[in-house]
Amino acid sequence: xLDKQLKWDQFSQEAASNATGYDTSVMSEADKRQFQIIKDxxxxxxxxxxxxxxxxKILSDMESIYxxxxxxxxxxxxxxxDPDLTKIMAESRDYQLxxxxxxxxxxxxGRKMKDLYPEYVELSNEAVQLLGYADTGSYWRSKYETxxxxxxxxxxxxxxxxxxxxxxxxxxxxxxxxxxxxxFPASGHIPAHILGNMWAQEWDNLIKELSPYPKKPTFDVTxxxxxxxxxxxxxxxxxxxxxxxxxxIPMPPEFWNKxxxxxxxxxxxxxxxxxxxxxxxxxxxxxxxCTVVNSKDFNTAHHEMGHIEYFLQYANQPIAFRxxxxxxxxxxxxxxxxxxxxxxxxxxxxxxxxxxxxxxxxDINYLMSMALEKIAFLPFGYLIDxxxxxxxxxxxxxxxxNEEWWNLRCQxxxxxxxxxxxxxxxxxxxxxxIPANYPYISFLSSYFVSFVIQFQFHKALCDEAGYKGPLHxxxxxxxxxxxxxxxxxxxxxxxxxxPVAMKILxxxxxxxxxxxxxxxxxxxxxxKKENGEDIGWQPKCPSY
Numbered sequence: 001x002l003d004k005q006l007k008w009d010q011f012s013q014e015a016a017s018n019a020t021g022y023d024t025s026v027m028s029e030a031d032k033r034q035f036q037i038i039k040d041x042x043x044x045x046x047x048x049x050x051x052x053x054x055x056x057k058i059l060s061d062m063e064s065i066y067x068x069x070x071x072x073x074x075x076x077x078x079x080x081x082d083p084d085l086t087k088i089m090a091e092s093r094d095y096q097l098x099x100x101x102x103x104x105x106x107x108x109x110g111r112k113m114k115d116l117y118p119e120y121v122e123l124s125n126e127a128v129q130l131l132g133y134a135d136t137g138s139y140w141r142s143k144y145e146t147x148x149x150x151x152x153x154x155x156x157x158x159x160x161x162x163x164x165x166x167x168x169x170x171x172x173x174x175x176x177x178x179x180x181x182x183x184f185p186a187s188g189h190i191p192a193h194i195l196g197n198m199w200a201q202e203w204d205n206l207i208k209e210l211s212p213y214p215k216k217p218t219f220d221v222t223x224x225x226x227x228x229x230x231x232x233x234x235x236x237x238x239x240x241x242x243x244x245x246x247x248x249i250p251m252p253p254e255f256w257n258k259x260x261x262x263x264x265x266x267x268x269x270x271x272x273x274x275x276x277x278x279x280x281x282x283x284x285x286x287x288x289x290c291t292v293v294n295s296k297d298f299n300t301a302h303h304e305m306g307h308i309e310y311f312l313q314y315a316n317q318p319i320a321f322r323x324x325x326x327x328x329x330x331x332x333x334x335x336x337x338x339x340x341x342x343x344x345x346x347x348x349x350x351x352x353x354x355x356x357x358x359x360x361x362x363d364i365n366y367l368m369s370m371a372l373e374k375i376a377f378l379p380f381g382y383l384i385d386x387x388x389x390x391x392x393x394x395x396x397x398x399x400x401x402n403e404e405w406w407n408l409r410c411q412x413x414x415x416x417x418x419x420x421x422x423x424x425x426x427x428x429x430x431x432x433x434i435p436a437n438y439p440y441i442s443f444l445s446s447y448f449v450s451f452v453i454q455f456q457f458h459k460a461l462c463d464e465a466g467y468k469g470p471l472h473x474x475x476x477x478x479x480x481x482x483x484x485x486x487x488x489x490x491x492x493x494x495x496x497x498x499p500v501a502m503k504i505l506x507x508x509x510x511x512x513x514x515x516x517x518x519x520x521x522x523x524x525x526x527x528k529k530e531n532g533e534d535i536g537w538q539p540k541c542p543s544y
Contacts, residue, residue, distance in 0.1 A: 005056050012044040030495065034320040037494070039131075042139060046127035055123040062113045062120070062435030069112075071104035081105065081198070089198050090205040095179050099418050102193035110429030117429065118398040121391055124437075137389035143327050145497045150389075152511060156452050157382045157412075159513035160375070163520060166527035167375050168414045169535040171195075171203060174210050188537030189416040192409070199431050200415050201380040204372040212368055212526065213361040219344050221352040222294040228351070230298075232261040232291035238350065239302045242341065246476065246483025249312040251305070254284045263290040274300050276307035280322065282315050302341045306334030314493030323494040325501035328449030333490065335454040336461070339474075339519075342370075346475040360522070367472060367523035374451055375520070379412040381448035386412075387428065399423050410541035420544045453502075455516035460506040461486060471519045 019038040027035070046052040071085055072078040079085060088101050121136070128139040141149045172190050176183075183191055196205030208214070225235075236259075240251045264270060272290035279285070287304045291297045310333050314322050324330035340346055348356040387408050390396045396404045402425045410416050421427065428434045455471075462474040465482040476482040489505040499509035517524070 002053070002056055002060055005060075006049075006053065009044040009046075009052055009056075012041040013047065016041050016045070033495070034318055037320040040142075041131070043124050043127040043136075045130045046123070047130070051123055051126070055120065055127065058116050058120045058123070059435070059437055062116055062429070065112045066109050066429070066432055066435050069105065069108035071101060071108055073101075081109075085198065089193075090196050093178060093194075093209075095183060095194065098193045102198065103419060105198060106425060106427050106430045110426040110431075110434075111424065113429045113435055114401075114424070114426035117401070117426065117434075120437075125392060135392040135394075137385075137392040140385075141389075145326075146499075153382065153448065156448075156511060156513045157378070160378050160452075160516065163371075163517060163524055164375055164379055165414075165535050166524060166531055167371050168537070169531040170527050171206070171210060171372075171376075172414075173531075173534070175206075178209060185416065185542035187416075187540070187542040189410060189414055189542055191418040192415040193418050195376075195415070199380065200413065201377050202373050203376040204369055207369050207372060210368065210372065212364050212530075216359065216362045216365055217357060218362070219342065219347060219353070219357065219366055220295045221298070221347050224352050225293050225295070225298065230293050232289075232293070232297075235291060235293070235298050235301045236261055236287070236305070238298075239305045242302060242337070242477060243305060243309055245478045245480075246486065247480035248309055248483050248487055251308065252283055252285065252312070255286060255308065258284065259286040260288045261291050274304050276304045276311070278308075278311040278322070280319060285311050299338050299341060303334035303338050306337045309333070310490050313487060313490035314495075317491075317493040317495055321493040321495040325489070325492060325494060325496070326449070326498035328447070328453060329498065329501070331447070331450035332454040332457060333486075335450060336457040339454065339458045340476050342366075343473055343475045345473060346477055349475065349477055363470075363472065363522060364526050367520055370472075371520060371523055378448060378451060379414075380409075381451065383408040383412045384428075384431070384433070385448075388434075402427055406541055410537075411539045414537040416541050449511065452513050452516060453511050455519050456502075456506055456508070456512055457486075459515035459518070470522065471515065472522070 016039045019035045022035060024032045024035055043055060044052075046055065068080075070078040070080050085101055085105055089098065092098055092101075124136045128136050131139070133139040133142065146152060168190070172184065172188070175190060175194060179191075179194060183194075190200075192200045195203045197203065203210075236251075244250050260270070263272060270288070270290070274287070274289040277286045277288065285308045287301075287308065289297070289300065289304060291301065307330060310324065310330055311322075324333075344353055344357045347353040387396070387405055390404070391401065400423070402421055402423055405428050406417055406421060417427070458474065459471060461476050461479075461482040462471060464485045465474075465476050465479040467474045467476075485505055489501050492501045492504070502511075503509050
């Protein structure tokens with residue numbers, strides 16, 4: 001694998017070198033843009049082969065530590081993160097067991113790569129500085145082509161913080177009833193290990209405990225899908241019909257012939273994490289998903305097909321432009337589709353609900369489940385790159401890595417480490433995207449930017465469709481006018497700066513969190529009434 005990575009780096013260097021030899025002053029703006037993209041090769045720019053090999057080796061070693069880490073639940077049973085530890089964190093409500101698993105995972109993953117990370121930072125910075133960037137964080141942010149990107153992201157976070165604070169207060173009160181007030185400090189923070197997720201980044205695994213109206217019907221259609229003999233193939237055929245109903249491009253023959261919709265029956269081991277693939281030949285596009293017939297995978301299928309539709313729409317662009325308008329767009333497109341698919345209106349339209357549920361309490365339950373997934377994530381998505389940008393800039397030194405990590409988590413998430421931490425720990429490394437070198441705010445995994453702009457896209461499409469009701473009930477199914485608007489944006493790929501693409505769809509040139517706030521307005525009103533004045537937390541971590 002390291003040899004293949006080196007070959008890719010060398011190819012990138014050669015392509016960049018060739019591009020540098022051309023006089024771009026006589027080119028069109030589109031050609032200039034292509035050449036700039038070709039030359040912007042990131043850490044592959046390191047021409048010292050010894051340093052490049054070392055950088056790749058460090059990244060490989062950190063990924064290996066993470067992917068092979070196990071936690072021993074007893075003397076004979078040592079288990080990996082997926083599916084075992086993930087399942088425990090999601091389903092157990094045993095405070096001590098969750099603590100043991102949480103600490104065990106950090107010890108087995110992050111702590112073991114603590115000494116590698118500072119060297120990675122040094123070598124990565126040195127590589128991108130050859131391209132003229134101040135540091136790796138500066139290189140990552142450049143993908144947004146927005147000089148004020150850091151300030152813009154902070155502005156988005158500040159728009160969203162009041163909603164997060166209300167959600168945090170509600171969850172804290174409910175969890176106190178489960179675990180006892182003695183486990184919650186007076187500072188207002190929540191223990192990091194009891195939120196249903198190893199990193200406390202999404203809280204939707206707690207929906208049974210946190211549902212405001214547990215006796216009300218849900219929008220889950222799993223039982224009805226099974227009753228109607230849905231298969232994995234039928235799920236994807238149904239998703240395809242959604243896109244075609246908008247007048248968008250249907251899935252091509254190669255998609256149906258070459259995609260993997262189910263876990264292989266012949267016993268082959270594959271990575272089952274759902275993913276979409278563009279083979280860059282204009283016709284071969286595939287999804288790999290070990291589909292289970294349930295509501296969650298029904299939604300995931302539509303999300304992944306959103307990626308394929310984006311691939312299809314920009315397939316005629318030059319290869320340098322075959323990408324999302326900015327790193328957050330691709331995930332946002334898939335999630336935008338999901339916002340329509342999840343509505344009871346859509347489930348009724350395709351026969352998976354017998355009637356469109358018109359019930360305010362059921363709406364609150366639905367919005368709560370969405371908030372536990374999407375709103376709970378936002379401060380984590382924000383802070384993780386705040387930490388890395390400061391590390392790359394040298395504002396956080398290696399001896400302060402873990403201390404500053406928790407300072408940010410306490411400040412922004414309102415959570416705290418359930419046991420004392422020290423400089424011997426490296427808790428950031430217990431999250432995959434740190435050792436794997438993925439920028440969280442910009443990486444294509446529906447993170448901070450995509451979580452915000454998907455609601456901006458959704459509102460624009462609903463407006464185009466002439467929808468007048470509450471945003472969380474809007475379904476753009478069968479609306480070709482909305483589909484045309486979406487297609488006009490998708491076809492651009494990366495050929496224009498992202499504000500141009502954004503304006504085509506939304507009429508705006510900036511990211512805006514107001515549509516997200518509008519979407520969750522009924523939940524905000526509910527939470528304010530439930531919480532009263534008991535919201536917020538101290539910015540500093542509680543002491544031990």
